[in-house]
Amino acid sequence: MFKGLGGLGGIGDMAKMMQAAKDMQSKMAELQEELARTVVIGEAGAGLVKARATAKGEVTGLDIDPSILVPSEKEVIEDLILAAIRDAQSRAVARSQQEMQRLMAEMGLPPDMKLPF
Known part of the structure; x- marks a missing residue:
């Protein structure tokens, strides 16, 4: 019945793959919650404005x-506010990518693997 699946080796391997997918989904959900709680600070004007x-x-x-x-x-204040927000958002992206790479390494996946999250 499962001969067409090639090297998967049967139902046992399929069950392992399904469990691994559930584990990964669970870890991704935990990471998303952690990122929502993690705070980053962006600065502009040598710290005069922080976001x-x-x-x-x-x-x-x-x-x-x-x-x-x-x-x-x-106008200077407005520019500094925008710069601080952009810096905070940039730091947020960097932190998110760092945490994603850490999670992927823990799961034994290549760090440059692109996931749809």
Whole structure:
């Protein structure tokens, strides 16, 4: 009945593959939850503006040094805020990729393997 499956070797191997897929799915869900709880900080203007974000890239807060809150510097402040947010998002992507590679190594998968997550 399973001869057409080539080298899979039968039902036992199929069950192992299904269990491995479930394990991977479970670990990926745990990683996504961990990334949602992990906070990264982006900075601009030598730390005058900081943006907090989750490692999934969701911006959760800003910290602006009051010394730059001068109305004549409105455009500079806006640029610094955007730069801090971009830095936080960049750090979030880097952290997410780092954690994904760690998980893949733990599972014995090639670190450059692309998954649909």
